[in-house]
Amino acid sequence: MDLEWSAADLAFRDEVRAFLDERLTPDLRRAGRLMTSVYADHEASMRWQAILHERGWAAPAWPVEYGGCDWTVTQHYLFSRESILAGAPPLSPMGISMVAHVLIEFGTPEQKEFFLPRILTGEVFFCQGYSEPEAGSDLAALSMTAEADGDDLVCTGSKIWTTHAGEANWMFCLVRTSRAAKKQQGITFLLIDMSSPGIEVRPLVMTSGEQIQNQEFFDHVRVPKANVVGEIDDGWTVAKYLLEFERGGSAAAPKLQIMADEVARAAAGQPGPDGRPLLESPAFAAKLADARIRIDVLEVLEFRVLSAAAGGRNPGTASSMLKILGTELSQTLTELLLEAAGPRGRAYQPHATRPGGPLAGFAPPADGYVSGEEWQAVAPLRYFNDRAGTIYAGSNEIQRNILAKAALGL
Amino acid sequence: MDFSLTAEQQLLRDSLADWLADRYDLARSREAAASEAGWQPEVWRAFADDLGILGATLPEEVGGSGGGPVEAMVIAEQLGRALVVEPYVDTVVLGGGVLRRLPGAGDVLKGVVAGSVRIAPGLLEPTSGHTAHSVATTARRDGGDWVLTGAKAVVPGVPQATHLLLTARTSGEQRDLDGISIFLLPVELPGLQVHRYRTIDDRHAADLVLDDVQVPADALLGEEGRGWTALAPALDEALAALTAEAVGCMRTVLADTVAYSKERRQFGQPIGSFQALQHRMVDMHLEVEQSVAAMYLATLRLGAEPAERARATSAAKVTVSRAARFVGQNAVQLHGGMGMTQELAIGHYFKRLTAIEYELGPADHHRSRYASLTPKPRSAERGED
Numbered sequence: 001m002d003l004e005w006s007a008a009d010l011a012f013r014d015e016v017r018a019f020l021d022e023r024l025t026p027d028l029r030r031a032g033r034l035m036t037s038v039y040a041d042h043e044a045s046m047r048w049q050a051i052l053h054e055r056g057w058a059a060p061a062w063p064v065e066y067g068g069c070d071w072t073v074t075q076h077y078l079f080s081r082e083s084i085l086a087g088a089p090p091l092s093p094m095g096i097s098m099v100a101h102v103l104i105e106f107g108t109p110e111q112k113e114f115f116l117p118r119i120l121t122g123e124v125f126f127c128q129g130y131s132e133p134e135a136g137s138d139l140a141a142l143s144m145t146a147e148a149d150g151d152d153l154v155c156t157g158s159k160i161w162t163t164h165a166g167e168a169n170w171m172f173c174l175v176r177t178s179r180a181a182k183k184q185q186g187i188t189f190l191l192i193d194m195s196s197p198g199i200e201v202r203p204l205v206m207t208s209g210e211q212i213q214n215q216e217f218f219d220h221v222r223v224p225k226a227n228v229v230g231e232i233d234d235g236w237t238v239a240k241y242l243l244e245f246e247r248g249g250s251a252a253a254p255k256l257q258i259m260a261d262e263v264a265r266a267a268a269g270q271p272g273p274d275g276r277p278l279l280e281s282p283a284f285a286a287k288l289a290d291a292r293i294r295i296d297v298l299e300v301l302e303f304r305v306l307s308a309a310a311g312g313r314n315p316g317t318a319s320s321m322l323k324i325l326g327t328e329l330s331q332t333l334t335e336l337l338l339e340a341a342g343p344r345g346r347a348y349q350p351h352a353t354r355p356g357g358p359l360a361g362f363a364p365p366a367d368g369y370v371s372g373e374e375w376q377a378v379a380p381l382r383y384f385n386d387r388a389g390t391i392y393a394g395s396n397e398i399q400r401n402i403l404a405k406a407a408l409g410l
Numbered sequence: 411m412d413f414s415l416t417a418e419q420q421l422l423r424d425s426l427a428d429w430l431a432d433r434y435d436l437a438r439s440r441e442a443a444a445s446e447a448g449w450q451p452e453v454w455r456a457f458a459d460d461l462g463i464l465g466a467t468l469p470e471e472v473g474g475s476g477g478g479p480v481e482a483m484v485i486a487e488q489l490g491r492a493l494v495v496e497p498y499v500d501t502v503v504l505g506g507g508v509l510r511r512l513p514g515a516g517d518v519l520k521g522v523v524a525g526s527v528r529i530a531p532g533l534l535e536p537t538s539g540h541t542a543h544s545v546a547t548t549a550r551r552d553g554g555d556w557v558l559t560g561a562k563a564v565v566p567g568v569p570q571a572t573h574l575l576l577t578a579r580t581s582g583e584q585r586d587l588d589g590i591s592i593f594l595l596p597v598e599l600p601g602l603q604v605h606r607y608r609t610i611d612d613r614h615a616a617d618l619v620l621d622d623v624q625v626p627a628d629a630l631l632g633e634e635g636r637g638w639t640a641l642a643p644a645l646d647e648a649l650a651a652l653t654a655e656a657v658g659c660m661r662t663v664l665a666d667t668v669a670y671s672k673e674r675r676q677f678g679q680p681i682g683s684f685q686a687l688q689h690r691m692v693d694m695h696l697e698v699e700q701s702v703a704a705m706y707l708a709t710l711r712l713g714a715e716p717a718e719r720a721r722a723t724s725a726a727k728v729t730v731s732r733a734a735r736f737v738g739q740n741a742v743q744l745h746g747g748m749g750m751t752q753e754l755a756i757g758h759y760f761k762r763l764t765a766i767e768y769e770l771g772p773a774d775h776h777r778s779r780y781a782s783l784t785p786k787p788r789s790a791e792r793g794e795d
Binding site for chain 1 (some may be wrong): 411412413414415419454480668671672682683685688691692693695697699700703704706707709710711719722724725728729773777778780781785787788
């Protein structure tokens with residue numbers, strides 16, 4: 001029993017570090033550092049994807065034959081960890097980390113041949129159409145219809161909470177192809193070209209003022225049946241497979257460590273209640289220490305999951321547990337950063353940040369003035385956007401339902 | 411990165427778990443705790459002779475099996491699971507941990523392995539709080555002897571103990587790390603006043619008053635004034651083992667609570683079917699899982715350099731103190747009125763978890779130690795600037 005990396009793992013880590021040192025430009029690091037949500041600035045993220053693709057590292061988790069890397073589970077973890085620690089802007093997960101796995105498992109040869117290489121280059125950029133206005137946590141209640149008409153499915157309905165729908169040229173979504181006794185039946189997994197006639201995208205303005213999420217309206221949109229992944233009416237099987245990739249296995253602790261360091265740096269430069277730096281205020285120091293301790297513990301939990309996966313064992317319910325702990329801890333850290341920002345945390349100045357989407361009705365000052373420092377502008381927006389963490393990918397209440405059943409047998 | 415036990419460690423865990431399941435009866439241990447003896451000597455004898463756990467972590471030169479932190483973790487977790495009151499962590503992990511770092515304690519350690527010697531560590535004092543290096547008790551030379559003056563508070567394991575392991579200051583101020591000396595004394599000593607009492611978790615402890623107690627020169631172990639160098643690592647080992655004991659306790663408490671929620675029916679259905687209670691039990695489960703991770707963190711960092719070792723054990727203690735409170739309190743809540751009684755095991759476990767919350771320092775104490783050991787941020791921004 002030990003907590004150490006092997007010599008081979010350390011050698012791999014050094015190789016990754018050397019690559020990041022060389023290729024991660026100051027501008028890209030800056031884009032990562034000034035992120036206001038889990039989504040990087042689109043342009044920066046795509047630029048980084050191109051650099052990774054050049055090295056063959058854009059989609060390391062894919063099978064080698066499709067352009068992935070022949071890495072061990074530990075190497076995947078170390079790559080993810082080092083990228084985060086170096087401040088790389090994260091790649092959009094919808095294509096590379098989500099729908100690609102579904103295509104590899106269920107796709108036709110034509111679908112694989114068309115989509116996979118284009119996802120790697122960024123030519124195809126996916127958004128996800130799962131939730132609907134009346135189907136959120138109860139996803140299987142979805143009602144967007146797809147009626148067969150010759151070689152096409154004709155789609156009518158609405159999708160919501162779609163990240164980057166404005167930037168995406170393709171959507172993977174769940175549609176209802178038949179009504180059965182059980183609501184999980186009659187669902188189909190479908191790929192829709194976003195330039196198809198009859199699609200309207202309405203950006204949603206989030207509390208941060210950013211348009212990251214969208215609602216789409218589909219009015220008799222014709223989609224070739226060739227774009228169905230898996231079998232018609234059997235989309236729930238496909239969706240459940242994809243959820244495994246959405247929920248976990250990644251490295252949350254390194255990102256949280258960076259956030260804690262940012263809080264410490266911020267609090268070291270701000271006055272606390274007694275005039276000494278806020279970081280030396282016992283109350284603030286205790287809150288930060290508590291968060292750091294929870295991160296240390298979460299990291300060991302991630303190591304355990306990693307170790308189980310590397311040994312070929314099923315990590316079981318760990319992904320639900322890591323999702324709950326990671327997102328709640330992240331929210332705590334956004335609270336601490338906002339507290340450290342002091343009075344300037346109330347200033348709304350997204351022009352000093354790198355938001356995840358366009359800004360609604362905001363004109364930056366002509367002289368580019370920023371009250372305080374950039375991190376003080378980031379703090380409130382990150383706080384608002386991070387509320388999403390406990391809602392998306394199966395709300396934390398849904399995760400607790402899953403754990404009650406799967407971990408406790410209730 | 412490896413979280414698996416060796417075959418020997420699995421055997422140790424399984425044989426101890428089986429023995430405790432067969433032989434360690436909760437009701438009988440409570441009766442013993444309420445008695446004058448305060449424990450079951452035959453249990454301790456079995457620990458030494460049948461199970462060999464008393465020497466599992468002690469060196470082979472003194473008859474031990476030379477195991478390390480993982481063995482201590484495995485043992486303490488099983489003892490916690492069965493709510494064993496016999497003070498393994500205090501006398502073997504802490505007491506033995508100090509002694510094995512000091513010269514001249516070989517014979518005493520042989521006795522620990524054999525079960526004939528039991529050590530009561532007297533570190534805390536009326537004015538120390540939970541800070542072990544806050545030592546106001548003094549030792550001064552008197553010819554060839556030492557004279558000890560002061561008081562010790564809540565010294566664990568006194569009625570069972572054969573020896574006292576006391577700290578006394580031979581130089582410096584009350585909270586200095588230098589100037590602390592360690593004395594090993596028999597429990598019967600002229601001039602030593604012992605006030606025994608039970609603790610809230612059915613264990614035993616005592617306050618000691620040392621009123622110019624005269625002890626021979628060889629009662630001093632190790633170098634005069636350098637006792638902290640042996641105490642600090644042993645205290646971290648005790649923290650790791652206590653974390654493991656807490657994990658054992660909490661595993662039992664959570665399993666009992668989940669089982670009870672499936673049996674107890676109200677409004678025509680098992681109370682475990684209510685979402686409010688399901689989510690509460692999931693939160694208990696999350697606390698237990700974090701405690702398990704904290705236990706690994708503390709145990710596997712005991713060999714690291716001192717600051718990292720201390721940070722890891724403090725992180726672990728903060729985690730289990732928080733978890734012990736949450737899991738204990740909610741186990742009582744979900745058991746309803748029965749949880750308030752001593753009729754079910756849950757009440758006894760709750761008492762032990764409450765004691766563990768504070769033992770070797772509560773969460774705030776360790777949060778503060780952790781914060782003081784965390785490097786200050788560099789003033790420059792990361793890499794890019």
